[in-house]
Amino acid sequence: MEEEIKKIKEKAIEEISQISDLLSLENLKRKYLGRKGLLREILQKITQLPEKERPKIGKLINQIKTDLEKIIEEKKTSIYSLESKVEKIFDFTLPPQKIFFGHLHPITQVKNEVTEIFQSMGFEVLEGPEVETDWYNFEALNMPIEHPARDVWDTFYINQKSKIKNSKLLLRTHTSNMQVRVMEKRKPPLRICVIGKCFRHEATDQTHEHTLYQIEGFAVDEKISLANLIYTIKNFLNALYKKEIKIRIRPGYFPFVEPGIEIDMRCENCQGRGCSVCKNSGWIEILGAGMIHPKVFESAGYPKGKYTGFAFGVGLDRLVMMLYKIDDIRWLHSGDLRFIHQF
Amino acid sequence: MKLSYQWLKEILGKIKISPEKLANLLNLKVAAVEKVKKLAHGLDKVVVAEILEIKKHPQADKLQLVTLRFKIQNSKFKILQVVCGAFNIKVGDKVPLALKGAILPNGVEIKESIIRGIKSEGMLCAEDELGVGEDHTGILILDKSAKIGEKVSKVLGLDDTIIEIENSALTHRPDLFSHYGFAREIAAITNSKFKIQKSKVKVKTKKLFNLKIKIEDPKDCLRYMAVVIDNVKIAPSPIWLQNRLRNLGIRPINNIVDITNYVMLEINQPLHAFDYEKLSSIQNQNSKQIVIRRARKEEKLLCLDGVERKLDNNVLVIADSKKPIALAGIMGGEESGITEKTKTIVIESANFNPVVIRKGMRKLGLRTEASLRFEKGLPLVFAKDGILRAIELIEKIANGKVVSKIYDIKDKKTEKLLKTPKKINLEVEKVSNLIGEKISEKQIVKYLNNLGFTVKKIGKMLKVIVPMFRNDVEFEEDVIEEIARLYGYQKINPKPIDGKLNFLPYDPLLKLEKNLKNILIGLGFDEVYNYSFYGEKIINLLKLKREHLELTNPLNPDQRYLRISLLPKILENAEKNVSFYDRFRIFEIGKVYFLSDNKIEQPKYLAGLILEKNEKIFYLAKGVIEIILKKIGINIISYQKNSDQNYQYLDNPTTIMINNEKIGVFGLIKKHIKDNLKITDDLAVFEIDLEKLSKLKIEVKTFEKISSYPPILRDLAFIVSKNIIFEELYQIIKNFHPLIYSVEPFDVFESEKLGKDVRNIAFHLIFQSPERTLKSEEVEKIISDLVKTLEQKFGAKLRTF
Known part of the structure; x- marks a missing residue:
């Protein structure tokens, strides 16, 4: 019997040496080591042996089983490595399968970024109404009827007929309309960022649009200062551009702030040396800001002298155009997918 | 607001900083500087030349041949010929001649050239070409005293730099629309002393001329000062005065008008000069009347710009005893204006109510240097400074003699204001x-x-x-x-805000919007931003019934109405893109606007469009809607036939319902609309009210145990009448037996082979128990019961393969 077992082993080894594919190897494994395999067959014959010989033969069969398993495993490895060595012609330059994925409008992408930055600084982000009353858009912001500063905000008015009993209606010219809207409902501390669509009654060309997007930010508390405003703006710009941005602060006039300032950003295109983007000044006007005017607090019904606050406004579309170097503002509302697909 | 560096220098004595540095300083401490312009820039090769002869161009009616005499520095006189298109010149005129090689401020380089066959050796320049004004109506004729060959920059006093300040940055600073105003600021920011020299005018007169001045409403005019000056000799102003005005963008006219403009630029008090003789006299009295009043209906005035304007009660005027003679604070009248024959003048120096001036100028659509200042509300003291300075200059330059008292009409309120400066308490802390x-x-x-x-x-x-x-x-x-x-x-050192760290809510609608956008791009949708308006054309095409909010002042008819739906503009997007792409999906999220119970509603909508060749595009759209809604946590959605009047352009209009609330609609675009948009592909759209969606209660999902026992899969196909809708069949199967774990339709089709008016609907059924391994016999039993039931209920026949 011992002879028979050894022959099986030899035969198996012989067969393995001639195998060159995994499937045949698998079949061979079944033939010898399987549940109905040759070794099993022999093992069942062990009962025919005298009891004295049984452990020895059993041990031998087990030994052979282990050996064969090892040899098969080695063979498997060598087949794999042989297969991987065979050079196949493979053209990785063929185009990928078409996967249709949509694109967010660049305004949305920057808006999302801006939202995250202000949320991280503890500002609540709001949007507010686009059809607005003259009161919230102008009067409550210290711009009574016939205030000359209204010239800066050319306005679309709604034809009111007799049906609408509200005060004079218009399309908001800035997101500052939310200042008094929020303040009259809530008490400080307030840290609000309003991002939304605004409208200006002006003809459209390469750099002018009647439909635009503005980021308005304001903070009100008992001790808000200009230094807080500058900190907020600086960190906003640094976060947006992901590097240290140099700013320049100048006096500016907006009826709803006092003091009023304008903030310029050093031109990133030329590093401040002067180029066509910054009209050779090295600086780009991006933002109007200041400390909220006492008249605005009065409009909101806040007690006199109790609170101070800052407010600022940035053109979102201007940021978008600067970030992506878009040379004509009209692309933004073109609805042209050749434009959208670039972002 | 334009500032002359030289003039500021003259007022301040000495400025040690350069114009560029000064501009930078003003920018950082006072107001935004628009630009700094060196006037003589580019005028090196432009010299004074005298016209010797003018001939017709033989080949062109609109051109002339001009022969000129000129020289360069100390050379001898030279003669040359230029071809010129202007006709305001005559022999003997002194004109600016740009020689070969000159590069003008507008960038034009002068070369010798052949114009319609004739050689032109230079160019005669208009004001705008020299960069000193906007005028391009003709060649700038220089004063007779100009020396031939002299540099034009010297003749025109162009050795100056103009610093232009942004007007909107000065809206609150009516004191800064003048050189004195800025001189004061410059002194303050450079920490140097500055004092305006007070005018030393003393009036010594026997009161020969009388004015009767009446202000009808003291609220319209806070102060009115006037004086009569006789014996004036109207003539061109001295060169320095002409140059100064021209450099600052004001055209010189005559000495009196120029002086009023000069005082305005110097002190910031707009003045007006009337011809005394042209004012109507009061009957039987040797005096003239001036009334400051609102214009009456139907009154008209021929203004100094040659335009006759219809007036009304919104417009404040200066009138004599009969009729208006000037638009107060805006523009004078032609009839009472200064002419070459004028001998006696009235100088007006007033302070008008800014709101009244602004209303008037908006009513008339007329903006002037004067109204620009008055609409900001001028300091009351300027009226006096202005009139005294005018008298001083008129005496000096136009030989005038004051022959009346200096009238100063004001009410008690103004008088009090003039005596009591404002006091403000300031807390140092x-x-x-x-x-x-x-x-x-x-x-x-x-x-x-x-x-x-x-x-x-x-x-x-x-x-x-x-x-x-x-x-x-x-x-x-x-x-x-x-x-x-x-x-x-x-x-100022930046400092972070100190304060309470309150809970920060995230507006649910904005959060939803952001989520939806990310889901939609995953589904292959591109985002667009559209205008909020459209015109009648698309309203009519789509037969939109809802009343639109309308703009009073649209920029054009195509932008007259505020959108009630996002889809009209999205259809326009599709029309535009179909020539570049054969399939696309687009969406927009934005507000729509309409009246509801006479109140303005402006909810936010989501609209989407799918364009591709796909017979089943309706169900693709339905799939998109369901995925979107499921992704935000809404699982139970039902549908209804839509009959909304505003979606008449849809085929198969279907309402999307959640908890019995209509939240949106979808459907296909009707053929005639597609034809109109030149779209031949299949086209589905949907629109959802996000306001409603954001208010829905989203239930938190509960984990469902996953059975560890093996499922049994069976496919069943039925042939049923087309009258039986899918949902009926589906609900019966789904709820037939608790061991039916899931039902998934996979093949719906019609075929002639199947027979008329029937269709095939096939389902994958999964049977599974959470507690045990199922036996195939019990599954077969359920199936045969199910087949029987469906046959009885719907006449459905099990299809054998």
Whole structure:
């Protein structure tokens, strides 16, 4: 019997040496080591042996089983490595399968970024109404009827007929309309960022649009200062551009702030040396800001002298155009997918 | 607002800084500088030449041949010929001649050229070509005294730099629309002394001429000053005066008009000069009347610009005893204006109500240098400064003699205002708190003194007395602004906000919007932003029934109405893109606007469009809608036939329902609309009200145990009448037996082979128990019961393969 077992082993080894594919190897494994395999067959014959010989033969069969398993495993490895060595012609330059994925409008992408930055600084982000009353858009912001500063905000008015009993209606010219809207409902501390669509009654060309997007930010508390405003703006710009941005602060006039300032950003295109983007000044006007005017607090019904606050406004579309170097503002509302697909 | 560097220098004595540095300083401490322009820039090769002869161009009616005499520096006189298109020249005129090689301020390089066959050796220049004005109606004719060969830049006084300040940055600073105003600021920011020389005019007259001045409503005109000056000799102004005005963009006219303009640019008081003789006399009296009143209906006035304007009660006018003679604060009348024959004049120096002036100018659509100043509300003191300065100059330049008293009409209120300067209490601590930077009391006082404020210390407070020329300073904050800008905004150290760290809510609608956008791009949708308006054309095409909000002042008819739906513009997007792409999906999220119970509603909508070749595009759209809704946590959606009047352009209009609330609609675009948009592919759209969606209660998902026992899969196909809708069949199967774990339709089709009016609907069924392994017999039993039931209920026949 011992002879028979050894022959099986030899035969198996012989067969393995001639195998060159995994499937045949698998079949061979079944033939010898399987549940109905040759070794099993022999093992069942062990009962025919005298009891004295049984452990020895059993041990031998087990030994052979282990050996064969090892040899098969080695063979498997060598087949794999042989297969991987065979050079196949493979053209990785063929185009990928078409996967249709949509694109967010660049305004949305920057808006999302801006939202995250202000949320991280503890500002609540709001949007507010686009059809607005003259009161919230102008009067409550210290711009009574016939205030000359209204010239800066050319306005679309709604034809009111007799049906609408509200005060004079218009399309908001800035997101500052939310200042008094929020303040009259809530008490400080307030840290609000309003991002939304605004409208200006002006003809459209390469750099002018009647439909635009503005980021308005304001903070009100008992001790808000200009230094807080500058900190907020600086960190906003640094976060947006992901590097240290140099700013320049100048006096500016907006009826709803006092003091009023304008903030310029050093031109990133030329590093401040002067180029066509910054009209050779090295600086780009991006933002109007200041400390909220006492008249605005009065409009909101806040007690006199109790609170101070800052407010600022940035053109979102201007940021978008600067970030992506878009040379004509009209692309933004073109609805042209050749434009959208670039972002 | 244009400033002459030379003029500022003259007022301040000496400025040590260059124009560029000065502009930078003004930019950082006073107001935005628009540009700095060196006037003589590019005029090196432009010289004075004399016209010797003018001939017709033989080949062109609109051109002339001009022969000129000129020289360069100390050379001999030379003669050359140029071809010229202007006709305002005559022999003997002195004109600016740009020689070969000159590069004009507008970038044009002068070369010898052949114009219609004739050689032209240079160019004669108009004002705008020299960069000194906007006029392009003809060649600038120089004064006779100009020397031939002299550089034109010298003749025109162009040795100057103009600093242009942004007007909108000065809206609150009516004191700064003049050279004195800026001289004061420059002195303050450079920490140097400055005092305006007070006019030394003394009126010695026997009161020969009388004026009767009447202000009808003192609210319209706070102060009216006037004086009669006789014996004036109307002539061109001296060259220096002409140059100064021209350099600042004002065209010289005659000495009197030029002086009024000069005083305006110097002191910031607009003046007006009337011809005394042209004013109607009061009957039987040797005096003339001036009335400041609102125009009456139907009154008209021929203005100095040659335009006759219809007036009404909104317009304030200056009138004589009979009719209006000038638009108060805006423009004079032609009839009462100064002419070459004028001998006696009335100079007006007034202070009008800014709101009235603004209403008038908007009513008339007329903006002038005067109205620009009056609409901001001028300091009352300027009226007197202005009239005295005018008298001084008229006596000196036009030989005039004052022959009346200096009238100064004002009511008690104005008188009181003139006597009592504003006082503001300032808390030193508040200055540091608002700016966020420690600023000492000593510094505060110094800054304010520099700007002409007087400061007194009373206890812990500072009492700040505002100079009469600062109308804009009213509040403590206004004073703090003055301190902050003199301190320098750039020096302020940024500091983070100190405060309570409150819970920060995230507006549910904005959060939903952001989520939806990310889901939609995953589904292959591109985002567009559209205008909020459209025109009648698309309203009519789509037969939109809902009343639209309308703009009073649309930019064009295609932007007259506010959108009630996002889809009209999205269809336009599709029309535009179909020539570049054969399939696309687009969406927009934005507000729509309409009236509801006479109130304005402006909810936010989501609209989407799918374009591709796909017979089943309706169900693709349905799939998109369901995925979107499921992704935000809404699993139970039902549908209804839509009959909304505003979606008449849809085929198969279907309402999307959640908890019995209509939240949106979808469907296919009708053929005639597609034809109109030149779209041949299949086209589905949907629109969802996000306001409603954001208010729905989203239930938190509960984990469902996953059975560890093996499922049994069976496919069943039925042939049923087309009258039986899918949902009926589906619900019966799904709820037939608790062991039916899931039902998934996979093949719905019609075929002639199946028979008429029937269709095939096939399902994958999964049977599974959470507790045990199922036996195939029990599954077969359920199936045969199910088949029986469906046959009885719907006449459905099990299809055998």
